Amino acid sequence: MLTVISLVIVVWVDHIVREKFDGKKWAVPARVYARPLEMYVSAPLSQEGLEFELRRLNYSRVRSLTKPGQWLVQGDEYRIFTRGYDFADGAESSRKIRVWLKQHRIERLQADSGGDISLMRLEPLEIGGIYPNHPENRVIVSLSKVPPLLGETLIAVEDRNFVNHFGLSPKAILRAALANLKAGSVVQGGSTITQQLVKNFYLDSRQNLARKAIESVMALLLEFHYTKAEILETYINEVYLGQSGSQGVHGFALAAQHYFSKDLSELNSADIALLIGLVKGASYYNPWRHPERATSRRDLVLKVMYEGQLLSETEYHRARALPLGLVEPHKRQRQSYPAFLDLVKRQLLKDYKEEDLKTEGLSIFTTLDPKAQNRAELSMAETLGHLEKDYKLTNGSLEGGLAMLSLGNAEVLALVGGRNAQFSGFNRALDSRRPIGSLVKPAVYLAALEKGYSLSTLISDAPVAVKGPDASVWRPRNFSRQSHGTVPMFEALAMSYNQATARLGMNLGLESVASTLRDSGVEKPFTVVPSLLLGSIELSPLDVATMYHTFAADGFYTKPRSIRSVQTPGGDTLTRYALESERRFKAASVYMLNYALSLVMQEGTGRRSGLEGMAKQRVTAGKTGTTNDQRDSWFSGYDGDRLMSVWLGRDDNGTTPLTGSSGALRVWADVMSHLPARSLTMAKPLELEYYWVDPQTGAMSGENCVGARRLPFEKSQRPQEKAHCEWRENPVLRWWKKVWQ
Numbered sequence: 001m002l003t004v005i006s007l008v009i010v011v012w013v014d015h016i017v018r019e020k021f022d023g024k025k026w027a028v029p030a031r032v033y034a035r036p037l038e039m040y041v042s043a044p045l046s047q048e049g050l051e052f053e054l055r056r057l058n059y060s061r062v063r064s065l066t067k068p069g070q071w072l073v074q075g076d077e078y079r080i081f082t083r084g085y086d087f088a089d090g091a092e093s094s095r096k097i098r099v100w101l102k103q104h105r106i107e108r109l110q111a112d113s114g115g116d117i118s119l120m121r122l123e124p125l126e127i128g129g130i131y132p133n134h135p136e137n138r139v140i141v142s143l144s145k146v147p148p149l150l151g152e153t154l155i156a157v158e159d160r161n162f163v164n165h166f167g168l169s170p171k172a173i174l175r176a177a178l179a180n181l182k183a184g185s186v187v188q189g190g191s192t193i194t195q196q197l198v199k200n201f202y203l204d205s206r207q208n209l210a211r212k213a214i215e216s217v218m219a220l221l222l223e224f225h226y227t228k229a230e231i232l233e234t235y236i237n238e239v240y241l242g243q244s245g246s247q248g249v250h251g252f253a254l255a256a257q258h259y260f261s262k263d264l265s266e267l268n269s270a271d272i273a274l275l276i277g278l279v280k281g282a283s284y285y286n287p288w289r290h291p292e293r294a295t296s297r298r299d300l301v302l303k304v305m306y307e308g309q310l311l312s313e314t315e316y317h318r319a320r321a322l323p324l325g326l327v328e329p330h331k332r333q334r335q336s337y338p339a340f341l342d343l344v345k346r347q348l349l350k351d352y353k354e355e356d357l358k359t360e361g362l363s364i365f366t367t368l369d370p371k372a373q374n375r376a377e378l379s380m381a382e383t384l385g386h387l388e389k390d391y392k393l394t395n396g397s398l399e400g401g402l403a404m405l406s407l408g409n410a411e412v413l414a415l416v417g418g419r420n421a422q423f424s425g426f427n428r429a430l431d432s433r434r435p436i437g438s439l440v441k442p443a444v445y446l447a448a449l450e451k452g453y454s455l456s457t458l459i460s461d462a463p464v465a466v467k468g469p470d471a472s473v474w475r476p477r478n479f480s481r482q483s484h485g486t487v488p489m490f491e492a493l494a495m496s497y498n499q500a501t502a503r504l505g506m507n508l509g510l511e512s513v514a515s516t517l518r519d520s521g522v523e524k525p526f527t528v529v530p531s532l533l534l535g536s537i538e539l540s541p542l543d544v545a546t547m548y549h550t551f552a553a554d555g556f557y558t559k560p561r562s563i564r565s566v567q568t569p570g571g572d573t574l575t576r577y578a579l580e581s582e583r584r585f586k587a588a589s590v591y592m593l594n595y596a597l598s599l600v601m602q603e604g605t606g607r608r609s610g611l612e613g614m615a616k617q618r619v620t621a622g623k624t625g626t627t628n629d630q631r632d633s634w635f636s637g638y639d640g641d642r643l644m645s646v647w648l649g650r651d652d653n654g655t656t657p658l659t660g661s662s663g664a665l666r667v668w669a670d671v672m673s674h675l676p677a678r679s680l681t682m683a684k685p686l687e688l689e690y691y692w693v694d695p696q697t698g699a700m701s702g703e704n705c706v707g708a709r710r711l712p713f714e715k716s717q718r719p720q721e722k723a724h725c726e727w728r729e730n731p732v733l734r735w736w737k738k739v740w741q
Contacts, residue, residue, distance in 0.1 A: 010217060010221075013214060013217050013218060013221065014221050016202065016218075017202070017218050017221045017222060017225070018221075018225060020201070020202065021222070021225070021226065021234070025201075025234065025237075025238075026136070026138060026140070026237070026238075026361075027132040027136075027358060027359035028132075028138065028140060028359060028360065028361030028569070029129040029130055029131040029132060029137060029358060029359075029361070030129060030130040030357045030358070030360070030361070030362040030363070030364055031126055031128075031129050031139075031361075031362075031363055031364065032126070032127050032128045032129060032130070032341060032344060032364045032366060033124035033125065033126055033127060033363065033364065033365050033366060034124055034125045034126075034127050034366060034368040034369070034370050035124065035365075035366065035367050035368060035369060035411075035564070036085070036087070036121040036122055036123060036124040037050075037053045037121065037122045038119065038120075038121050039099065039106055039109055039117075039119070039120050039121070039122075040106065040109060040117075040118060040119045040120075041106055041107070041108065041109055041118075042105055042106060043105065043106045044104060044105055044641065044675075044676035044677060044678070045101060045104065045105065045106050045676065046101065046104040046676050047078075047101055049371050049675075049676065050078060050099070050101065052370070052371050052374070053122065053125075053370065053371065054071050054080070054122075056125050056370055057069075057083075057122060057123065057125055058261040058262065058327075059071050059080070061073075065079060065080075065081040065096055066081075067081065067266065068081050068082060068083040068084070068094045068265075068266065069081065069083055069262070069263070069266050076100055076101060076102065077098055077099070077100055078098070078099040078100075078101070079096065079097070079098050079099075079112070080096070080097050080098075080099065080122075081094070081095075081096050082094055082095055082096075082097060082120070082122060082123075083122075083123050083263065084123070085121070085122075085123035085124070086571055087121065088365070088565055088567060088571070088573045088576075092120060092121050092123075095111060095112070096111070096112035097109065097110065097111060097112065097117065097120065098110045098111070098112060104676035105676065124365060125370055127336075127337050127340075127341070127366070127368060127370070128336060128337060128341045130341075130345060130348075130357045130358055130364075131247065131358060132358045132359055135246050135247055135248055136247065136248045136250055137244070137247040137248065137249065137250065137254060138237060138238075138249075138250040138251040138253070138254050139251060139253035139254040139257070140237055140251070140253070140361060140569060141236070141237060141251070141252070141253040141264060142233065143229055143232060143233040143236070145264065145265070146233075146236060146252070146264065147264065147265060147267060147272065149269060149272055149305075149310060150236075150252060150264075150267070150272045150275075150276070151232060151236070152308075152310055153272060153273065153276055153301065153304070153305050153308075153310060154193075154232075154235075154236070154276055154279075155193070155232075156304050156305065156308045156310065157276055157277075157279075157301055157304050158193055158196070158276075158279060159192045159193040159194075161192075162192065162193050162194075162228065162232070163228060165192060165194075165223075166220065166223050166224075167192060167194045167195070167216075167219035167220045167221075167222060167223035168192060168194075168195070168216055168219055168220065169192050192219065193231070193232065193235050194219045194222055194223055194231055195215055195216070195219045196235065196239070197222070197231060197234060197235045197238060198215050198218045198219050198222065199215060200238050200239065200240065201234070201238055202218055203215060203218075236251060236252050237250070237251040237252075237253070238250060238251065239251065239252070239279055240282055241254075241255040241258075241275060241278045241279070241282050242255060242258060242259070242278065242282045242283075242286065243282070243283075244258055249282075252264060252275055255275050255278070256271070256275065258327075259271075259274070259275065259287065259326055259327065260325060260326065260327055261327040268319070268322075268325075269302070269305065269311055269315060269319045270298065270302065270319040270320075270322045270324075270325065271325060273298045273299075273301035273302045273305065273319065274287060274294060274297075274298040274301075274324060276301050277294065277297035277298050277300070277301045278294075278297075280297065285297050287324050287326055288326065291324060294324060295324060298324070299320050302316055302319050302320055303316075336422050336424070337368065337373060337415075337421075338417065338421075338422065338423065338424035338427075339401075339415045339416055339417030339418075339421065339427050339429050339430070340366070340368055340373065340412070340414070340415040340562065342417070342424075342427050342430065343412065343415055343427075343429075343430060343542075343562045344364060344366055344562050344563060345357075346430075347561070347562055347563055348364065348563065348566075351575060352566075360568075360569075361568075361569040362566055362567065362568065362569070362574070363566070363567040363568075363569070364563060364566055365563070365564045365565045365566070365567070366562055366563050366564065367406070367411035367412050367413060367561065367562055367563070367564060368412070368413065368414070368562070369404075369406075369413040369414060371675070372404055372413045372414040372642070372671075372675055373413070373414040373415075373416075375414075375671050375674045375675060376402055376404060376414040376416050376644075376671050377416055377421040379667050379670040379671045379674075380400050380402060380416050380418075380419055380421070380667055381419050381420070381421070382670070383666050383667045383670055384398045384399070384400060384419045384648070384667075386666075387648075387658065387663060387666070391656075391657045391658075393656075393657075396419075397650060398419070398648060398649070398650065398656065399418055399419060399428060399648070399649065399650065399651050400416070400418065400419060400428065400646065400647060400648040400649075400664075400667065401416060401417055401418065401427075401428030401429040401432050401540070401541045401646075401647050402414070402415070402416045402429060402541050402644060402645060402646040402647070402667065402668075402671075403415055403429050403540075403541040403542040403544075403545040403560075403644065403645050404545070404642055404643070404644040404671075405545050405546075405549050405560055405642065405643045405644075406641070406642060406643075407549070407552055407553065407638055407639075407640065407641055407642055407643050408553055408558075409558065409561075409579050410546070410549050410553075410558035410559065410560045410561065410579075411560070411561055411562070411564075412542075412560050412561065412562040413642060414644075415429045415430075415542070415562075416429060417429045417430070426651075428540075428541070428647070429540065429541045429542055430540055430541075430542055431540060432540055432541070432647065433524070433538040433539055433540050433543070434538055434539075434540075434627070434631075434632045434647060434649060434653075435535055435536055435537065435538055435627045435628075435631075435632060436535045436537060436538070436539050436544060436625050436627075436632075436634055437534065437535035437625035437626050437627040437632060437634055437660070438496045438498075438501075438534065438535055438605075438623065438624060438625040438626060438634075438660065439535060439544055439548075439623055439624075439625035439634050439636055439645075439660075440517070440532070440533070440534065440535040440537060440625075441493060441496065441501050441534075441535075441623065442493070442548075442551055442593055442597060442623055443513060443516045443517050443520060443547070444501055444504060444505045444508070444513050444516075444533055445489060445492075445493050445501075445504070445593060445596065446516055446520075446551070446585060446589060446590070446593050447505075447508050447512045447513050447515075447516040448489065448504055448508055449588075449589040449592050449593060450516070450585060450586060450589045451508065451512070452717065453489060454489070454592070454698075454711075454713055454714070454717055454719075455488065455489050455490040455592055455595065455596055455711045455712070455713075456488045456489070456490070456693045456695065456698040456709075456711055456713075456719065457488065457489045457698065458486050458487065458488055458489075458697075458698050459486070459487065459488075459489060459492055459500045459503060459504050460485070460486055460499075460500065460503055461478070461483050461484040461485060461486070461487050461492065461497045461499045461500040461503075462483050462485070462499065462503075463475070463477070463483060463499060464476060464499050464502050464503045464506070466502070466506060466530045468529075468530070474530045474531060476498045476499060476502045476531075476533075476534055477498060477499065478497055478498050478499055479496070479498065479626065479659075483499060484497060484500070487500055487695075488695045488698060488709075489504070489596070490595075490596045490599060490695075490709075490711065491695065492504070493596045493597070493599075493600070493604075494596060494599040494600045494603060494604030494605070495604050495605065496600075496604065496605045496623075496624065498534055501533060501534065502530070502533050502534060505530075505532075505533035506530065506533070510528050510529070510530065510532060510533070511528060513532065513533060514526070514528045514532065516585075517537070517547070519550075519557070519584040519585065520546075520547045520550040520551065520557065520584065520585075521543075521546040521547050521549070521550050521557050521559075522537070522539065522543065522546075522547055523543075524538075524539065524543060526538070535625060535627065540647075541645045541646065541647050542560065542645075544634070544636050544645040544647075545560065545636065545643060545644065545645040546559070546560055548623075548636045548637075548638065548643055548645060549638075549643050550584060550585070551590060551593060551594065551597070552594065552621070552638045552643050552680075553581070554587055554590055554591070554683075555583055555584055555585035555586065555587060555589070555590035556581040556582065556583050556584065557581065557582050557583075557584045558579065558580065558581045558582075559580065561577050561579075563577045564576070564577055565577065587685040588685045588687050588688050588714050591682055591683075591684060591685055591688060591712060592688070592712050594621050594680070594682050595682070595711070595712055597621035597622060597623060597637075598619060598620070598621040598680065600621065600622060600623055600624070601619075601620045601621060601622055601637070605623075605624040605660065605661050606620075606622050606623070606624055606635070606637065606661060606665060618639050618640065618677060618678065618679035618680070619639070619640075619679040619680045619681075620637055620638065620639045620672070620679075620680055621637060621638055621680055622635060622636055622637020622638065622665075622668070623635070623636055623637070623660075624659065624660030624661045624664070624665060625660045625664075626658075626659040626660045629655045630655055630656050630657065630658055630659060631649055631650070631653055631654065631655055631656065632647060632648075632649045633647070633648040633649060633656065633658040633659060633660050633662070633663030633664045634646065634647055634648075634660050634664050635660050635661070635663075635664035635665040635667075635668045637665075637668055637672075638680060639672060639677045639678065639679060639680050640677060640678030640679050640680045640681055641675075641677040641678055642672070642675065642677060644668055644671060644672065646664040646665075646667045646668050647664060648663040648664045648667065684712065687714055687715060687716075688712045688713065688714060688715070689712070689713060689715050689718070690710050690711065690712050690713075691710070691711065691713055691718050691719070692705070692708045692709070692710050693708065693709055693711055693719055693723070694707065694708060694709075694723035694724075695707060695708075695709050696723075697721075697723050698719060699719050699721040699722055699723035700718070700719045700720070700721065700722045700723060701722075701723045701725060702725055704725075704727060704728045705723070705725035705726060705727065705728060706725075706726040706727070706728045707726075708725075708728075
């Protein structure tokens with residue numbers, strides 16, 4: 001009877017052993033990566049930007065390149081020993097490259113041998129993960145990717161007879177028992193690597209004879225069903241080696257990143273010795289808390305390596321002389337991007353189950369630009385602090401959110417959910433929907449241009465009153481409380497006149513403006529009432545960025561995307577998130593709108609807040625927005641590479657002293673001035689031509705007429721009447737007159 005029971009137990013244990021070992025061994029989190037840095041001749045890249053990327057990827061600055069993950073600079077030449085990476089569209093091999101930068105652009109890009117390189121990418125930066133509910137984290141690595149020295153040393157230290165035993169080591173058990181008996185306590189263990197794997201992989205931490213018996217049976221069964229290589233590989237990925245916040249650090253691959261910010265392949269013999277030393281007790285030998293203990297344990301492992309002829313005498317003494325080489329304490333916690341990761345998760349959950357994202361070890365390749373994100377975070381926090389100081393506001397009373405898109409493909413480059421960018425709470429970039437004020441005005445003017453209006457069309461900025469269905473009367477007023485008579489459309493938009501915009505919108509019809517908003521990308525429902533014309537519609541910074549991207553992208557609507565592709569742990573692509581665009585507006589109409597929005601920056605409400613220096617470097621376009629009682633400060637604008645929408649205000653919807661130009665524009669200008677970019681260039685449609693007009697009458701004028709403005713028109717809608725021309729005296733002629741007098 002006892003034999004039958006024992007057999008049943010063995011069969012049951014055998015089933016457990018094989019089911020877990022053959023199945024999905026671990027719930028492996030999805031790993032999220034930023035976009036890789038792409039380098040090619042003429043690509044925008046500053047010295048600061050390149051060094052920032054290299055530091056974030058933990059490349060070491062050295063005097064001579066000897067291995068991947070290193071860089072040096074000689075004058076204006078950067079030399080980099082890249083690590084290489086298996087991208088979905090092909091592998092980028094590890095190699096030495098030379099990069100020359102000039103005026104914030106790549107001037108030359110060559111291999112170390114001298115051949116030109118057309119395009120190359122550095123490996124993407126890991127920016128976060130989507131973790132399982134249990135507190136374990138690991139990076140799975142195959143045995144073929146493990147440095148031979150690590151595997152050989154692990155066996156030498158933890159289980160010298162690993163290759164020959166069958167799961168149990170009677171000699172080790174007897175030796176440990178005698179040592180423990182002599183000491184009167186447990187001072188030595190007799191467990192093999194296989195037994196250690198069983199403890200960690202299958203069993204809990206309880207200690208009793210029954211558990212020890214099951215452990216032994218499981219070890220024997222593991223050895224019976226699986227090869228030594230399979231057992232060792234699983235152990236290397238399972239073993240506990242430390243703690244990172246609430247997540248346990250399991251496996252040597254993750255431990256290499258945690259302690260040294262290195263790939264497993266980049267570890268030297270001293271690094272390997274320290275990690276293997278931690279197997280005995282990761283907490284007791286914690287190298288940050290107990291460096292002396294850790295060093296002593298590391299040196300003991302190095303001695304084993306030397307005695308086992310894994311290191312030469314010279315290598316042994318050189319390794320012992322090295323410092324622990326730990327990553328600096330302030331770099332231990334990886335940079336977190338909670339607002340952006342929130343967007344990534346929301347987009348992923350449309351296509352994937354949450355459980356799969358937490359357990360299948362997927363690789364998520366995103367659009368995040370680390371340099372742009374870092375600058376956006378700094379600018380938001382610093383500018384809000386300056387504003388509170390300048391206006392004598394309570395510290396911490398102002399908040400903000402911003403969204404930055406790549407112009408043309410609407411990839412999300414940066415997302416800031418609040419002044420404390422590391423806080424993973426309320427995401428203002430996505431969820432703070434506030435009235436957008438004058439940011440709505442481009443939609444009103446675009447609706448007019450679509451219906452045949454021109455930039456010189458005259459509209460009245462006189463007071464306006466609109467009766468509502470409940471007998472109420474809406475009386476919008478200009479911010480300055482002054483009226484400006486009859487003005488051309490380009491001036492009304494550039495100077496953000498409320499009365500002129502409201503009158504124009506009512507003439508067009510509210511539904512026409514609402515349709516323009518929907519076509520530009522506004523998907524949130526909104527109420528179509530007269531106040532819509534001055535921005536009563538409530539949107540988030542990302543919603544606004546989506547709308548303005550349609551204006552900036554020549555009238556093509558493109559849904560913002562934060563993900564480029566999703567891959568399996570084996571490198572197979574599951575999903576590619578392709579670019580999808582649709583023309584929503586006429587090219588001529590959008591061109592004229594963008595021309596008017598560039599005037600906002602040159603002579604309108606966007607002409608302030610430290611933009612003078614940047615304005616000399618590049619052409620930009622944008623629009624300020626301020627809501628009633630200055631509760632919300634908005635700005636949305638773009639250059640030739642990026643578009644960014646910024647909101648500032650108070651979470652309690654209280655009043656502020658800020659306008660769009662004195663608040664949000666300052667954040668926008670600070671971010672954009674720190675990023676290399678091109679001027680906004682607008683390809684003029686064939687049906688447009690520039691003409692000189694008199695802005696007071698809208699009639700044709702001439703280049704030398706006083707007050708004349710050069711504006712784009714559809715050729716069929718050029719002004720027919722001619723304005724009276726008061727000749728503008730030539731400056732050269734004026735100088736000669738002065739000389740003769």
